[in-house]
Amino acid sequence: MRDEGEDQAPVRRGRPGYDQETVLRRAIDLFNAQGYDATSMGDLARELGLSKSAIYHHVPSKETLLSAALDEALDGLTAAFDTAVDADPGGDAYQRLRGVVEASVHLLAEHLPAVTLLLRVRGNSAVQLAALERRRAIDEKLTTLVRAAVDEGTLRDDLAPEVISRLLFGMVNSLVEWYRPGGPVAADDLARSVATLAFDGLHPR
Amino acid sequence: MRDEGEDQAPVRRGRPGYDQETVLRRAIDLFNAQGYDATSMGDLARELGLSKSAIYHHVPSKETLLSAALDEALDGLTAAFDTAVDADPGGDAYQRLRGVVEASVHLLAEHLPAVTLLLRVRGNSAVQLAALERRRAIDEKLTTLVRAAVDEGTLRDDLAPEVISRLLFGMVNSLVEWYRPGGPVAADDLARSVATLAFDGLHPR
Incomplete structure (x- = not known):
């Protein structure tokens, strides 16, 4: 060139x-x-x-690119959240929560590089701090949804909602370590596997 | 000084x-x-x-320190694995697997800095490649145990054992992002929460 x-x-x-x-x-x-x-x-x-x-x-500037990348991941996560909630407005919190978890896996699979970058941000600048703040807000929405599901009796009440919320997103986020588009595991199967493990459990009922 | x-x-x-x-x-x-x-x-x-x-x-050298730190984490993980397996030699694969997951959370909580360092290693030197190889061997032992539990009928058979194994360790490893010794969540509760979510599921039976 x-x-x-x-x-x-x-x-x-x-x-x-x-x-x-x-x-x-x-x-x-x-x-x-x-x-x-x-x-x-x-x-x-x-x-x-x-x-x-x-x-x-x-x-x-370099920061313009970082900002665009972090917005891509955060806008996507926010949209995944809102879509899952809007999909079943009259439904129970449990179905909305399950939808959010599956939608998050799809978002991660479709925007893997941007999400990977987001998860590595440590807050070294105003742009990074703003991204961490948005992540925190999404985490809080998830915890609120977990709490609503516990309150309606569709989620077990012997685990702390904050811990459940962190374990759910922790499991979803860990996918960036090994999931690769076009690899042996399809995004649909992965979303289903994550939700099945988390909500139904690995031990057969 | x-x-x-x-x-x-x-x-x-x-x-x-x-x-x-x-x-x-x-x-x-x-x-x-x-x-x-x-x-x-x-x-x-x-x-x-x-x-x-x-x-x-x-x-x-710097690498001597890295090597000692990675061995600390890997020896600990290996011991956690072996202890959980030895604890119930006549027991089923399901109980051994559940024991390994809980023991891994305890190991991570007790050796948080060394495990955090291990999880960030990307293979940029012989020492790092050797550590990644040991991690892979532990992952394979976990997958073998998952497969044994599926075969004995104590673990659901509609998810791929390799995916189950990655999701389990992914969830455990994600704890380094937020778990802090002396923080609001005790290691015992955390180990129980991880195992309960993964094996029993969040949806009440």
Whole structure:
């Protein structure tokens, strides 16, 4: 790829082969591979075969890319949550909770790189702290739903709702360690397996 | 702390306040806080208030510390496994599996920093690759036990044993993200909660 440092195209337009979406995908993969803090704009430029000045025509800063990636994961998780809740508005909290868990697995499978990046964020900047705050809000919604299911008698009441909520998301999040799209386990089967294990248990009834 | 760079004490003896065990604990905490790759022997010396030359009287290399930490976690996991299996030699695979899951939670709670470090290892050196190989062997033992429980009819047979095994360890491993000794959740309760969710399920029978 030739050096296009002289190109004065608007930042958001992108260019053939390197539209904004492609730049974001490659950036997320690079952040996941070598760590966000350890990745420089120079590294990203090299990865894309661009000069260090050309990369700034595509993205104003590394943090813009991080922010877009974290929003992708968090917007997706929020939507997965809302869809599962809206799908059965008159239904019980148990079915909504089960739907949220399955939808979270699907979201993770479809946005694996962005979710992986989200789960590694430790709060080293305002953007990262804002993402952690959004994660906390989603966790709280989950705990509220768990509590509602316990209250309606459809979820066992001998475990703390906060612990249940953490174990559920902990199990879902752990999928980033081994699940790979196109691998031997399909996302549908995985969502069903997670929900079956968590709600029905491994011991046959 | 004064510079003790001139001290020619044998490597393994340690010194008042900085025996081998203390150096290892502080090193593990530092590796977890700022990443193993990003931590230099100079950082560790600074953390301990030692000079860069004095630190080499305590430890021959950074990798020696990593190796000791990974062995601590892996030996512990192996022992937790063997103890749970030995506890009930004539018992069924189901009880052994449930025992292994509970014992793994206890091991994680008691050796949280070493286990946290183990879970972050990505295989960037011979020591790390050897640790990943030991992890894989433990995973395989777990999958074998899951399969034995399915075969004896004490574990549901509509989920793949490999997936069950990954979900179980995924849930246990996710505890490093939030469990803290002395925090609101006791290790005993946590071990029971994990086993209850996984084997009995959240939906009341």
